[in-house]
Amino acid sequence: xxxxxxxxxxxxxxxxxxxxxxxxxxPLSYASNGEHGPGAVFIVDGQATAWPEAVASAIKEPAAGVxxxxxxxxxxxxxxxxxxxxxxxxxxDSRWTNxxxxxxxxxxxxxxxxxxxxxxxxxxPPGQDQQNALVDQLSLVRRLxxxxxxxxxxxxxxxxxxxxxxxxxxxLDLSLVCTRAQPNSATVRLITLDGSVELxxxxxxxxxxxxxxxxxxxGVTEAPALYESGHRSSWRRLxxxxxSGQTTADLQDLAADIATTHQRRPPDDHxxxxxx
Amino acid sequence: MPTTTLGVGFVGAGPVTxxxxxxxxxxxxEAFDVVHITDVDPEIAASVAARVGARSSSTIEQLLDDxxxxxxxxxxxHQFHAAQVTAACRAGxxxxxxxKPFAMSGQEASEIAAVSAETGVPILVGxxxxxxxxxxxxxxxxxxxxxxxHSIRSSIVLxxxxxxxxxATEVITxxxxxTPDLTDAEVRAGLVQGGIMGLAIHDxxxxxxxxSDFEDxxxxxxxxxxxxxxxxxxxASGTRIELHTVMTATWRPDWALEAYSDDQHLRVEFTPSxxxxxxxxxxxxxxxxxxxxGPEAFNGYEGEWRELEAVALSRTPPPDTGVLIDDLRFAxxxxxxxxxxxxxxxxxxxxx
Numbered sequence: 001x002x003x004x005x006x007x008x009x010x011x012x013x014x015x016x017x018x019x020x021x022x023x024x025x026x027p028l029s030y031a032s033n034g035e036h037g038p039g040a041v042f043i044v045d046g047q048a049t050a051w052p053e054a055v056a057s058a059i060k061e062p063a064a065g066v067x068x069x070x071x072x073x074x075x076x077x078x079x080x081x082x083x084x085x086x087x088x089x090x091x092x093d094s095r096w097t098n099x100x101x102x103x104x105x106x107x108x109x110x111x112x113x114x115x116x117x118x119x120x121x122x123x124x125p126p127g128q129d130q131q132n133a134l135v136d137q138l139s140l141v142r143r144l145x146x147x148x149x150x151x152x153x154x155x156x157x158x159x160x161x162x163x164x165x166x167x168x169x170x171x172l173d174l175s176l177v178c179t180r181a182q183p184n185s186a187t188v189r190l191i192t193l194d195g196s197v198e199l200x201x202x203x204x205x206x207x208x209x210x211x212x213x214x215x216x217x218x219g220v221t222e223a224p225a226l227y228e229s230g231h232r233s234s235w236r237r238l239x240x241x242x243x244s245g246q247t248t249a250d251l252q253d254l255a256a257d258i259a260t261t262h263q264r265r266p267p268d269d270h271x272x273x274x275x276x
Numbered sequence: 277m278p279t280t281t282l283g284v285g286f287v288g289a290g291p292v293t294x295x296x297x298x299x300x301x302x303x304x305x306e307a308f309d310v311v312h313i314t315d316v317d318p319e320i321a322a323s324v325a326a327r328v329g330a331r332s333s334s335t336i337e338q339l340l341d342d343x344x345x346x347x348x349x350x351x352x353x354h355q356f357h358a359a360q361v362t363a364a365c366r367a368g369x370x371x372x373x374x375x376k377p378f379a380m381s382g383q384e385a386s387e388i389a390a391v392s393a394e395t396g397v398p399i400l401v402g403x404x405x406x407x408x409x410x411x412x413x414x415x416x417x418x419x420x421x422x423x424x425x426h427s428i429r430s431s432i433v434l435x436x437x438x439x440x441x442x443x444a445t446e447v448i449t450x451x452x453x454x455t456p457d458l459t460d461a462e463v464r465a466g467l468v469q470g471g472i473m474g475l476a477i478h479d480x481x482x483x484x485x486x487x488s489d490f491e492d493x494x495x496x497x498x499x500x501x502x503x504x505x506x507x508x509x510x511x512a513s514g515t516r517i518e519l520h521t522v523m524t525a526t527w528r529p530d531w532a533l534e535a536y537s538d539d540q541h542l543r544v545e546f547t548p549s550x551x552x553x554x555x556x557x558x559x560x561x562x563x564x565x566x567x568x569x570g571p572e573a574f575n576g577y578e579g580e581w582r583e584l585e586a587v588a589l590s591r592t593p594p595p596d597t598g599v600l601i602d603d604l605r606f607a608x609x610x611x612x613x614x615x616x617x618x619x620x621x622x623x624x625x626x627x628x
Contacts, residue, residue, distance in 0.1 A: 117501065117522075126538055154497045154509050155516050159426040159538075162509050162516060164497070171499075173507070175518065177427045181541035181561050191433060193503070194525040215528045267496070 002243065004031035005064055006040040015045040015069050018205065022232050029239045039064050041238065046071030046093075052079045055090060055251075065089040065238045068251075069231065070204070072132050076255040083251060089241040092250035093234035096122075096140040096186045096201050099226045100210040104199045105144050107214050107223070108168075108190055116192045118145065118172040123185050126178040130161060131261055133176050138257040140186055141167050141174075144199070147256060148172055151264040163264065204230025281309050282370065282588055285345035287336055287360050288352035289315035289324040291450060292375060295441040295550050297349060298328060300577045303552070307585045311344040320449050336360055340367040347588050350374040354473065358384040365397040371588035373580065375402045376477050377604055385604045389597035398587045398594030400580060403603065404549070405533075406481045407579030410556030410570030411544055415485065417567065418560055424537035425486045425515055430479045432521040433530040440529075440550035458502060465615040468498055468506045472611040475521045476506075479533050480610065481603040482544075486535050489513040490606050498617035508614050519610075539563070547575055555579075 007030045009019040023032055030041065042058035044051050046068045056079055058066045071092060083090065120137050134151070141148045145168040155162040160176040170190075184203040189196060200211040209225035241248060284301065286293050293313070301308045310328040315321035318334040325332035333339055339348070340363060348364040350357055350372065358379045364372045365388075378401045379385040392399050405411055441447045456463050472480075484490065490512040497509040505522030531546040541561045547553035555572035574582075586592035 115502070117507075123536075155511065157426070157514075157516065159536075160516065162497075162518065175429075177536050178538075179427075179536045179541060180539050180563060181536065191522060191524065196433070196526065196528075196530075215526060217527070220528070 002029070004029060005239070005242065006030075006035065006037075007032045008036060008040050008042045008058075010043065010045050010048075013045065015043060015047075018069065018231055019043045022229070022235050025232055026235055026239070030235065036061065038062055041065045041067065041242075044068045052076055055079055056082050059083060059086050059088050059090075062086060063088055065091070065242050067091045067093050067234055067238055069093045069234075070095050070136075071254060072129065073135050073258045073261065076251060076258070080251060080255060087247045089238060089247045090251050091234050091238045091241070091248060092139070092254050093204065093231055094139045094254075095136040095184070095204060095230075097204050097230035097234050098201050098210045099228045099230070099233035100199070100201075100212055100223060101140075101143050103223050104188075104197075104210070104212050107197050107199075107212055108144050108188075111190055111192055111195065111197045111214065111216075112145070112168060112170065113192060114169060116170050116190055118167060118170050119175070119187075119189045119191075120172065121175040121177070121187045121189075123177050123179060123182050125180050125184070126159065128178070130156070130176060134161070134163070134174065134261045134264070135254070135257050137174050137176070137186070138260055139254065140188065140201070141172065142253055142257060144188060145170075145172075147253075147260075148174075149260060151260055153264055153267050156267060204234075207232075280589060282307065282346040282585060283311040283342075283344040284308050285312040285314070285339045285342060285348050285369075286310065286324075287314055287339060287348060287350045287364075289313050289317075289320045289332075289449075290351065291437070291441055291447050293349070293351045294324055294327075294447050295444040296577055297351065297581075298324075299444050299552065300581055301328075303574070303578060304581055304585070308347075308581065312339050312342045314339040317449070323448060336363055340364065340369070345369060347371040347373065347584060350378075354380060358388055361388050361399060362391050365391045365395045365399070368395060369397060371584050371594075372397060372399045373402055373584050374399060377401075377473055377607060378600065379604055380608075382601065382605045382608065385601045389601055392594075392597055399597065399600065400584050400587065400595055401600050401603070402577075402580055403478060403481050404576030404580055405478050405546060405556070406576070407583055408546065408556045408576035409572040409574065409579060410546075410558045411482060411576070412579075413569035413572075414542055414544060414558035414560060417569065418540065418542060421535060421537055421540050421542060421560075422486050423488060424540070425535045426538070427516045427518075427536040428483055428486055429518040429532075429534045430476070430483065430520065431518075431530065431532050432475060432479075433526065433528075434521075434523050434548065435526055435529065436523055437550070439527070440548050444550040444552075458500065461619050464500045465618040467504065468500050468508075468618050469611045469615040471504065471506045471521060472508075472519075472614060473607060476508075476519050476610070477607050478549075479519075480607045482533055483517060483519075484603055484606045487512050487515055490609070493606075493609050493613070495610065495613035495617050498614040498621065500618060506614065508610070510610060510613075547571075549577075552578070 212223035313325040321332035
C-alpha cells in the first residue's frame with residue numbers, strides 16, 4: 001500500500017471546500033497536514049488572479065505534483081519555461097473534467113469519419129467570464145477529439161455566444177447559454193451520416209454520472225455510469241502520474257487553448273445581409 | 277360530443293394525404309368522413325380515394341362542386357396553395373385546412389386573409405406542432421417565458437421520410453429526390469430555402485411565439501448540411517435562435533425545441549411526423565423544479581383536425597389570420613435571408 005501524499009490546500013474559499021470533499025474520498029492516496037515542503041501536492045485555485053505564480057511557487061518547493069482547479073485564462077509563458085526546467089506533473093482540473101472522458105474520446109474516435117459535424121453546447125449561470133467558458137469548451141473538445149482551431153464568433157451577448165471552429169477535421173459548433181434554470185452542463189454531439197455519439201457532462205463538482213450514448217445501425221449503447229466527480233478523477237490521475245513518474249502536457253494544452261481564444265474572429269457586420 | 281360528421285375533400289393525393297391525413301382521420305370517424313379526393317393524376321386520385329370509399333376527380337372544380345364536401349384539405353405542392361385555398365373559400369365550404377406554407381408570399385397571404393374575412397370561411401394552416409397538446413400545455417404554463425427568452429434552439433435529426441411513411445401506410449407515388457449538385461451556389465441556396473419552408477416551418481410558429489417581434493430579424497450564419505439539411509444562426513428582438521435540421525441514414529429521430537431565459541428552460545421533444553406516437557413531451561425547468569407535460573395520446577396532426585372540426589362547427593373561434601400571416605412572413609424572411617447568406621458564403625457545405 002502506498003503512503004498518502006501530503007496535500008497543501010489554499011486557506012478558505014470554494015477550492016478549500018472542494019479539496020476537503022475530495023480528500024475525504026481518497027484517504028489512502030492523500031493526507032492533509034498543511035506543512036509546506038518538498039514532496040507535497042499543491043492544490044491551486046485557478047480562479048485566483050495569480051494562479052500561475054502559485055503553481056510556479058509549488059514547482060520550486062519542489063512539489064510532487066500540482067492540481068489547478070478550473071483555471072481562468074492567464075499568460076503562461078514563464079510558467080511553461082519553469083516547468084521545462086523542473087518537470088513536475090501538473091494536472092489541470094478544468095470545468096468539464098470527468099472520469100468518462102477517456103471512454104468518450106474512444107467512442108468519438110470510433111464514430112468519426114470525414115462526414116460528420118460536432119456540437120459542443122454549454123450551460124453556465126449569467127455573469128461568468130465568457131472567455132473562460134470558451135477556453136473550458138476548447139479544453140473539453142481537445143480531450144475528446146483534438147485541438148480546435150479557427151474559432152469564429154457568430155453571435156455574442158451577455159447571455160451567451162455561438163461560434164464555429166474546426167476540430168479533428170470536422171466542423172465544430174460551440175454554443176454557450178447563460179441561465180440559472182439548469183445546472184452547469186456540457187453536451188457534445190457528433191452527428192454522422194448514419195448515427196451519433198452524444199456526451200452529457202455535469203459540472204465537475206458533482207458525482208452525478210456523465211452520460212455517453214452512441215447510436216449506430218444496430219441500436220443504442222450507453223456507457224456504464226461512473227459516480228465520481230471530475231475533481232476526484234483529477235486527483236486520482238495525479239496520484240497515478242506521481243506513482244509512475246510521469247508528467248503531463250496539461251499546461252501546454254491550456255496555453256494553446258488560451259491562444260486559440262485570443263485568435264478568435266469577432267462576429268461580422270451582418271447588417272448588409274438583413275432583409276427589409 | 278360531435279353532432280355532425282363533416283365531409284372532407286382532399287386536394288392532392290400524394291404521400292402527405294396518404295400517410296398523414298388519411299390515417300389521422302381514421303382515428304376521428306365520428307367527426308369526419310372523407311368523401312372526395314382530387315389530384316392532377318386521375319389514376320392516383322382514384323386509387324387513394326378507393327382506400328376510403330370516396331369519390332375522385334382530377335380538378336378542384338369537380339371537388340368543390342361536390343355537395344358532400346364540407347371542409348377542404350389542401351395538400352398539393354406549395355405553389356398551388358394560395359389559389360386553391362381562395363377557391364375553396366369562394367365555394368363557401370365550412371372550413372379549409374391548408375398544409376404549410378399556406379402561401380408563398382406575404383402578398384398572397386394577405387389576399388387569402390381578405391377572402392377568408394369576406395366569405396367567413398375559416399382557414400387553418402397545418403403547422404402540426406402548434407396543435408400538439410404537449411406544446412400547448414407548455415404554452416399554458418410557461419408564465420413569462422415568451423417575454424424573457426434570450427436563446428432558442430431547434431434541432432431536428434431525422435431519417436428520410438419513407439421510414440415513417442411506411443409505418444403509417446402503404447404509399448404510392450413517392451416523388452423522386454434527385455441528388456443535388458452541391459457545387460452550385462444556387463442549388464445550395466435553394467436547398468436551404470426549401471428546407472426552411474418544408475421542415476423548419478413546423479417549428480417556426482413556435483419560435484415566433486417566444487419572440488416579441490421579428491422586424492429586426494438577421495440571419496448571421498447559414499450552412500447547407502449534406503446529405504440534406506441546414507444550420508442557421510439568427511437573431512430577432514435580441515433573441516439568439518439556432519435552427520438545425522439534418523436528414524441522415526440514422527434510424528433514431530431526435531426532434532427538440534428549447535428556449536432559455538435567465539430562470540426558465542423549456543424543452544419540447546416531438547414525436548416524428550407520420551406515425552401516431554402521441555404528443556410531444558414538454559419540460560419546464562426552473563432551478564431545482566421541473567414540470568413535465570405529456571405525452572398525450574394524440575399528436576399535432578390529430579390536434580389540427582380536432583380544431584378544424586370545432587371551428588367548422590362554430591364551437592371555437594377561427595384562428596386569427598393576422599397570426600397566420602405573421603407566421604408566414606417570419607418563415608419567408610428567414611428562408612430568403614438564409615438563401616442570401618448561402619450565396620454570400622459561397623462554397624461551404626458541411627456533412628451532417
